[in-house]
Amino acid sequence: MPSLSKEHFDLYSAFHVPETHAWSSSHLHDHPIAGDGATIPVIDISDPDAASMVGGACRSWGVFYATSHGIPADLLHQVESHARRLFSLPLHRKLQTAPRDGSLSGYGRPPISAFFPKLMWSEGFTLAGHDDHLAVTSQLSPFDSLSFCEVMEAYRKEMKKLAGRLFRLLILSLGLEEEEMGQVGPLKELSQAADAIQLNSYPTCPEPERAIGMAAHTDSAFLTVLHQTDGAGGLQVLRDQDESGSARWVDVLPRPDCLVVNVGDLLHILSNGRFKSVRHRAVVNRADHRISAAYFIGPPAHMKVGSITKLVDMRTGPMYRPVTWPEYLGIRTRLFDKALDSVKFQEKELEKD
Numbered sequence: 001m002p003s004l005s006k007e008h009f010d011l012y013s014a015f016h017v018p019e020t021h022a023w024s025s026s027h028l029h030d031h032p033i034a035g036d037g038a039t040i041p042v043i044d045i046s047d048p049d050a051a052s053m054v055g056g057a058c059r060s061w062g063v064f065y066a067t068s069h070g071i072p073a074d075l076l077h078q079v080e081s082h083a084r085r086l087f088s089l090p091l092h093r094k095l096q097t098a099p100r101d102g103s104l105s106g107y108g109r110p111p112i113s114a115f116f117p118k119l120m121w122s123e124g125f126t127l128a129g130h131d132d133h134l135a136v137t138s139q140l141s142p143f144d145s146l147s148f149c150e151v152m153e154a155y156r157k158e159m160k161k162l163a164g165r166l167f168r169l170l171i172l173s174l175g176l177e178e179e180e181m182g183q184v185g186p187l188k189e190l191s192q193a194a195d196a197i198q199l200n201s202y203p204t205c206p207e208p209e210r211a212i213g214m215a216a217h218t219d220s221a222f223l224t225v226l227h228q229t230d231g232a233g234g235l236q237v238l239r240d241q242d243e244s245g246s247a248r249w250v251d252v253l254p255r256p257d258c259l260v261v262n263v264g265d266l267l268h269i270l271s272n273g274r275f276k277s278v279r280h281r282a283v284v285n286r287a288d289h290r291i292s293a294a295y296f297i298g299p300p301a302h303m304k305v306g307s308i309t310k311l312v313d314m315r316t317g318p319m320y321r322p323v324t325w326p327e328y329l330g331i332r333t334r335l336f337d338k339a340l341d342s343v344k345f346q347e348k349e350l351e352k353d
């Protein structure tokens with residue numbers, strides 16, 4: 001069994017934030033938090049104009065709230081309560097499911113932890129693609145792993161359907177015909193797309209101004225669809241400088257019947273930079289134990305993702321070099337938030353006529 005060092009400090013019984021989890025104020029307050037002015041688009045994805053609204057939101061914000069998403073409310077509640085049940089187990093039992101032998105699935109810190117000197121005020125449980133989730137969770141026995149896995153699998157299936165609807169809207173918003181979707185390699189066979197569920201638990205924090213639930217990052221996949229529990233919220237996205245002001249963190253508070261959809265790095269590449277991979281983070285609070293369930297969808301492992309030909313200016317060529325998802329994750333392991341820039345071709349001079 002992994003040892004319970006101070007590295008595995010139990011967040012649920014903390015009366016203070018230890019040095020291992022205390023972040024510098026310059027890191028936490030790198031940008032101000034936006035006032036009421038900024039509003040993340042809320043889009044009814046069954047609206048006849050949904051494609052242009054979704055496209056507009058992904059260009060301008062890289063994130064939006066989706067309503068009429070079709071995921072049954074009861075399933076969302078079940079995901080939430082199964083996640084709470086899992087995270088409420090004693091730490092030493094959860095650690096028994098830490099990923100090993102090349103599997104990505106199991107309990108642990110947020111995958112981005114390796115890039116930061118301080119630890120985050122959260123814990124996660126990953127259910128990656130086709131790993132054997134039952135084998136992983138049955139190590140938690142007598143935890144009811146069968147019903148946990150059944151609920152998560154039902155969630156994955158519903159989310160994949162939703163991702164298909166979202167891709168269709170995105171493709172149409174780019175001015176491509178529906179029949180042309182077939183030419184957009186990675187989206188052709190959505191059934192073969194790789195996906196993962198990431199359950200995140202953010203326990204209440206005695207000194208939230210010194211801690212961070214999840215540090216700023218972009219997601220690597222095409223799209224992330226996030227369900228968050230009601231309450232104080234915690235997700236924030238970075239809004240770049242615009243006509244309303246300088247760069248700022250904008251709260252993405254829970255809204256009834258809404259899921260949060262955000263663009264990841266590979267969709268940024270696929271759209272030749274039209275859709276914006278958005279930086280985001282999660283802050284913590286004193287009152288609410290927040291749970292979120294992120295669904296990531298990306299291309300099958302062998303598939304190179306490059307910019308859609310129709311979106312490329314033939315004079316300058318594509319903005320990014322094609323990469324597979326595993327290649328890109330390898331680059332992120334070395335370069336983290338410089339990864340997207342590192343696969344960008346240098347700006348080419350436009351040929352003078």
Ligand SMILES: O=C(O)CCC(=O)C(=O)O
Pocket residue numbers: 198200214219226228234235280281282292294
């Ligand atoms: O919990 C959240 O609001 C954010 C989670 C997140 O960014 C992630 O899992 O990549």
Ligand SMILES: [Fe+2]
Pocket residue numbers: 217218219224280
């Ligand atoms: Fe994320």
